[in-house]
Amino acid sequence: MRDRRAFLKTSLTAAALGASGLPVSGVLRGAHAAEGPLVIGAPLPISGAFAANGKYASLGAAFAAQEAGKVLGRTVTVADIDTEGKPAPAARKVQEAMAQGTRLFAGGILSSEALVMGKEAAKSDGVFITTAGADEITGSDCNRSTFRWTVPTFGAIAQTVRPLIAQMPNAKRWYTITPQYVFGEGLLSAAKAVFQEKGIEHVGNSYHSLAEKEFSGYLTNAIAAKPDVLLLLNFGSQSSDALRQAVSFGLKKRMTIVLAWASGLEQFEALGADLCEGVYFGAQYWHGIDSPLNKALVAKVRETARMTPNYSFAGSYQITKLLLDAAAKAGSADGPAVIKALEGMRYAGLTGEEEIRAADHQVIKDYYLLKGKAKSAMKDKDDFADVIQSGKSFLSPEAAGCKMA
Amino acid sequence: MVPLLDRPLVQFGLALAAVLVLPLVMRSGTLASEILIYGLAVAACNLLLGYTGLLSFGQGIFFGLGSYVAGLGLVRAGLPAPVMLLLSLALGALVAAAVGWVSIRRQGVYFVMLTLAFSQMFYFLAYTFSGLTGGDNGLLDIPRPRLAGTVLADPWTYYAFVAVLFLGLFAALQRVALSTFGRTLLAIRDNEGRAGAIGYPVRAFKVAAFAISGAVTAFAGALHAMLIGVAPLSNIDYHTSETLLIMTIIGGSANLFASLLGAGAYLLAADALSAIWPRWLLLLGLLLIVITLFLQRGLWGLIEHAVALVTRAPPVDDPAPDRPVVTAPEVAPAPEALPGAETGRAPEVAR
Numbered sequence: 001m002r003d004r005r006a007f008l009k010t011s012l013t014a015a016a017l018g019a020s021g022l023p024v025s026g027v028l029r030g031a032h033a034a035e036g037p038l039v040i041g042a043p044l045p046i047s048g049a050f051a052a053n054g055k056y057a058s059l060g061a062a063f064a065a066q067e068a069g070k071v072l073g074r075t076v077t078v079a080d081i082d083t084e085g086k087p088a089p090a091a092r093k094v095q096e097a098m099a100q101g102t103r104l105f106a107g108g109i110l111s112s113e114a115l116v117m118g119k120e121a122a123k124s125d126g127v128f129i130t131t132a133g134a135d136e137i138t139g140s141d142c143n144r145s146t147f148r149w150t151v152p153t154f155g156a157i158a159q160t161v162r163p164l165i166a167q168m169p170n171a172k173r174w175y176t177i178t179p180q181y182v183f184g185e186g187l188l189s190a191a192k193a194v195f196q197e198k199g200i201e202h203v204g205n206s207y208h209s210l211a212e213k214e215f216s217g218y219l220t221n222a223i224a225a226k227p228d229v230l231l232l233l234n235f236g237s238q239s240s241d242a243l244r245q246a247v248s249f250g251l252k253k254r255m256t257i258v259l260a261w262a263s264g265l266e267q268f269e270a271l272g273a274d275l276c277e278g279v280y281f282g283a284q285y286w287h288g289i290d291s292p293l294n295k296a297l298v299a300k301v302r303e304t305a306r307m308t309p310n311y312s313f314a315g316s317y318q319i320t321k322l323l324l325d326a327a328a329k330a331g332s333a334d335g336p337a338v339i340k341a342l343e344g345m346r347y348a349g350l351t352g353e354e355e356i357r358a359a360d361h362q363v364i365k366d367y368y369l370l371k372g373k374a375k376s377a378m379k380d381k382d383d384f385a386d387v388i389q390s391g392k393s394f395l396s397p398e399a400a401g402c403k404m405a
Numbered sequence: 406m407v408p409l410l411d412r413p414l415v416q417f418g419l420a421l422a423a424v425l426v427l428p429l430v431m432r433s434g435t436l437a438s439e440i441l442i443y444g445l446a447v448a449a450c451n452l453l454l455g456y457t458g459l460l461s462f463g464q465g466i467f468f469g470l471g472s473y474v475a476g477l478g479l480v481r482a483g484l485p486a487p488v489m490l491l492l493s494l495a496l497g498a499l500v501a502a503a504v505g506w507v508s509i510r511r512q513g514v515y516f517v518m519l520t521l522a523f524s525q526m527f528y529f530l531a532y533t534f535s536g537l538t539g540g541d542n543g544l545l546d547i548p549r550p551r552l553a554g555t556v557l558a559d560p561w562t563y564y565a566f567v568a569v570l571f572l573g574l575f576a577a578l579q580r581v582a583l584s585t586f587g588r589t590l591l592a593i594r595d596n597e598g599r600a601g602a603i604g605y606p607v608r609a610f611k612v613a614a615f616a617i618s619g620a621v622t623a624f625a626g627a628l629h630a631m632l633i634g635v636a637p638l639s640n641i642d643y644h645t646s647e648t649l650l651i652m653t654i655i656g657g658s659a660n661l662f663a664s665l666l667g668a669g670a671y672l673l674a675a676d677a678l679s680a681i682w683p684r685w686l687l688l689l690g691l692l693l694i695v696i697t698l699f700l701q702r703g704l705w706g707l708i709e710h711a712v713a714l715v716t717r718a719p720p721v722d723d724p725a726p727d728r729p730v731v732t733a734p735e736v737a738p739a740p741e742a743l744p745g746a747e748t749g750r751a752p753e754v755a756r
Contacts (some may be wrong), residue, residue: 047683053685082679087543088640092635096433099560112542116635119545123558123634134542141545180531181541210532210541 038074038333040065040320041097043107043117045085047404050236052266053109053312054082057131060309060316061106068324072333076324081114091116098124103335104327106319107313108132118146125335127342129322131284131315133235135186135263135400138362142402145335147342149319150284151393152400153186153261158393159367160260160282161194161231164275169333171204171228171256177218177242179234180207187233187260203227208234215242219249232259239263240271247275256280262370264311268384276384278374283368285311286387291352308382318350351390360402366390410712411660413579419662420575423669424568434560435632440672441571442628444665447652448578449621454650455658456582457614458594462646463504463520466493466527467497467619469641471626473531476544476636486550490570493627494620501619502612509611524643531641561617567628574621578661581617590614604628622649651689655696657703680703 042061043103044054058080065076081097090113094105103126108114111134118137121128122145129147130137137148151159165171176191178184188205195202203225206218219242222230230251232242239259246257262268262281287298287308297317301309309317322342327333330341343358351366370385378384394400409415427437446468453459471493478489506521531538538544549557550566557563581587592600593607601607630636639645648671656667674692678685698708 047679051683059527080680083682084675084679086639087635088629088633091635092433092435092439095435095560095633099433099435112637115542115545116637118634119634136542182535183541209529238734 010259014297030274037077037346038071038324038327039102039104040076040078040323041081041094041102041105041107042078042316042320043081043083043090043094043097043105043113044078044316045113046082047389048085050085050109050122053263054085056266056310056312057107057109059305060313060318061320062345063305064317064320064324065312067300068321071324071328072331074333076313078320081107083110083117085110085113086380087112087116091120093127094120098126103127104323104333104338105129106316106323111137114148115141118143121145121335127323127326127335129319129342131319131339133183136182138360138397138400140401141389142360142397142400142401142404144339144361144404147319147322147363149315149322149363149365151365151367152362152395153183154190154395154400155367155393156225156261156282157187157190157194157368159389159391160258160280160369161191162198162393163369163389164256164258164280165194165198165200166227168228168249172199173201173227174229174231175203175220175222175225175227176205176231176233177215178207179204179210179212179238181314183209183235184233191231191233191260208238212238213241215245216249218242219246219251223251223254224245224247227255229256229258232257233261235261236263240267243271243279244275252278260284265308265382265384266310266312268372268382273372273375273378273384277374281370281372283370285314285350286368286370287382288385288387289351289366289368289390291348291350293348294350297350314350322347322356357394357397359404360397360400361404362394362397362400364391364392364394410709413583415662416662417572417576417579420665420707421499421572422643423662423665424572424699428561428564434564436672436676438560438564438567439629440665440669441567442625442632443649443668443672445571445574445595445628446622446625446649447656447664447668447697448575448661449618449625450649450653451656451658451661451664452578452590452618452621453614453654454596455660456587457611459611459614460517460650461508461520461615461618462517462643462650463501463508463523464618464649465641465643465645466504466524467501467620467622468547468626468629468645468649469527469531469636469638470500471497471623471628472630472636472640473538473544474623475504475627475630476547477537479548479631480544480546490624490627493623497626498620499614499622501622502616504619505612505615506608509608510614520646521643524646528638528643530637538636538638541638543638544630545634547630547636549634563632567632570624570628574624575661575665578617578621582661586610586613587600595604617734653691655703657700657705659702659705659709663703663705666708670704 027149041057044057046054065078068076080092094117105121105128108117108130109132111132114130114137115131118128123144126145128145130151133150135152176188178188203284206221232239234242244260258280260282262283264283264285268276297309326338326341330337342356346355354363356363368387369389371388372385431437450464453461458724474493474496475489478484504523508516532540545636549563557566589610593610597607626640652667652671655670657663678688696703
């Protein structure tokens with residue numbers, strides 16, 4: 001909040017001139033921005049249905065800025081931009097921030113808002129790095145200004161379904177529950193490709209809508225198909241609801257349950273250890289990752305903020321840090337210079353060695369397979385799961401459909 | 406006699422003043438453009454709610470339709486923006502006439518439910534045909550219009566473009582409201598039975614009101630898509646209908662300028678409050694409760710009171726015959742209107 005106020009204050013002059021519509025204001029805005037603090041825009045769903053994710057992501061971005069202190073001799077500040085979890089306000093507010101001179105953006109949790117913000121950034125030589133899930137971000141809708149830290153659906157399936165097939169050679173019958181939107185379809189087609197390759201029988205799939213909360217009908221269908229594994233391909237509260245209802249139907253005893261794209265520690269906290277025990281979860285990040293940067297982050301956040309960084313926090317921290325590191329490396333906070341510095345960058349990230357692929361701006365990083373552990377086996381209140389597998393699986397930029405303009 | 410503030414020239418003057426003042430007081434050209442765009446959509450909603458007494462949850466259909474039509478024409482077919490704006494106007498009118506034709510067959514809560522059902526139906530159509538609409542990702546890469554070979558990329562240049570169109574449509578809506586057609590809509594709103602008994606084809610008038618409202622709303626949707634570069638699924642969601650209705654009620658349904666006031670107040674409050682508190686919608690809910698309980702003429706009513714205080718003239722508490730206000734919308738017909746409608750006898754108009 002204070003950051004946003006500071007941001008508004010520092011850009012007041014430029015804004016007033018911008019409001020006047022005078023052509024000279026563009027020049028003055030640029031000059032003002034170059035002398036002031038280094039502002040990182042954090043467009044996040046701070047209000048609305050995804051406000052909880054936005055809150056942690058905002059904390060993560062602020063933590064990265066505080067840790068960096070000064071970059072290029074300029075104090076780093078984070079300006080929270082409330083996207084309300086909707087693409088229209090997201091696009092408008094990013095346009096406004098760019099009109100006020102902000103060029104570096106780290107945020108966008110939801111795919112629909114991330115896609116439009118990436119397009120907006122590209123219009124004025126900005127840089128936008130996101131943790132959103134849609135494959136198109138570094139696929140068919142990739143552009144020069146947009147970067148993505150999260151592993152796309154192909155890698156998420158490869159790192160959850162493949163190792164489980166190898167681990168359970170007798171589990172030949174899989175059933176899927178899929179949200180009928182672009183993200184869900186991406187996961188489903190990736191899963192079907194693996195099933196076909198490995199000779200797995202896909203005994204059925206239930207589609208549900210974007211607003212579904214009641215999954216008992218789909219679960220009944222799943223039981224009737226007598227699968228060995230139930231693969232949940234939905235996200236957020238829908239995956240939590242589906243899992244809760246599956247457990248209450250007694251499915252955990254009858255089959256293995258896999259949630260391909262979990263939303264991290266916040267989801268485990270919401271579900272509780274008893275429900276998660278024995279369930280497999282795919283994850284972009286876990287606080288137990290054994291990497292120097294992650295260990296340092298977890299220790300620092302636990303000490304200063306008395307919390308354990310979850311996925312929203314850590315993802316936002318990492319992408320903000322990436323922008324700042326790239327600006328320092330480039331010796332400039334101008335969009336094109338930062339883009340050039342980011343392309344091909346190899347660095348020690350939260351998940352270990354990470355690399356930004358120049359061809360499609362996709363970060364090449366690990367995806368994790370977790371297994372929920374019993375409450376009695378938890379070492380502390382956040383020790384909900386063990387990492388049982390991790391690895392990097394990515395389509396080539398050509399196969400992902402990225403044609404960088 | 407028509408009160409000073411309600412005179413057509415004064416109303417247009419206020420709209421013109423707002424268009425000229427916004428660039429001077431606002432930091433964001435994008436937000437200013439959004440205010441005018443929503444101002445248009447709310448004025449169109451007001452034509453149904455304030456002038457015809459129809460509480461429709463279908464306005465989001467036309468707003469979203471306009472966005473998609475503009476997007477598809479500009480992105481897929483490469484047609485020029487003026488053509489797409491005209492096309493969105495025409496298609497908006499056509500679809501609204503169809504939705505209206507079915508919905509007005511029922512009254513009260515059933516009418517509202519029908520518009521809500523249509524709203525859900527169109528939302529799921531957009532959601533299902535994701536190849537055409539982009540589904541939940543939205544229809545991306547919608548370009549800004551070109552004028553004399555220049556792309557209107559700068560926020561304030563686009564604002565100027567929107568402002569000219571806004572004033573043109575505002576004047577057109579004023580003409581509609583002041584015409585015999587507009588007066589007949591008021592008569593239908595106040596006493597449908599009597600209007601019918603006089604010989605007015607009530608259904609045709611209602612369908613026409615729907616068509617005009619839908620056309621302007623779709624036009625606003627097209628401008629919005631060009632503003633933000635995307636036609637998001639949320640534009641055709643029933644929440645958009647709800648937002649437009651809330652804006653109409655906040656501004657007041659007394660006249661068309663009140664609609665611009667409602668859109669501006671809502672968008673500026675949302676922009677400011679969201680920076681203060683993540684649960685800002687709660688505050689908006691409280692504001693709506695206060696307006697519904699104590700300020701039924703909306704923010705426009707406040708202005709009228711303020712002007713009355715200054716000029717020492719009594720404020721307008723009751724609606725005059727030519728001043729639209731939501732007194733007996735379809736959702737809750739006044740008790741005295743019902744017997745008339747049922748018996749065909751024209752009841753006394755409650756004023």
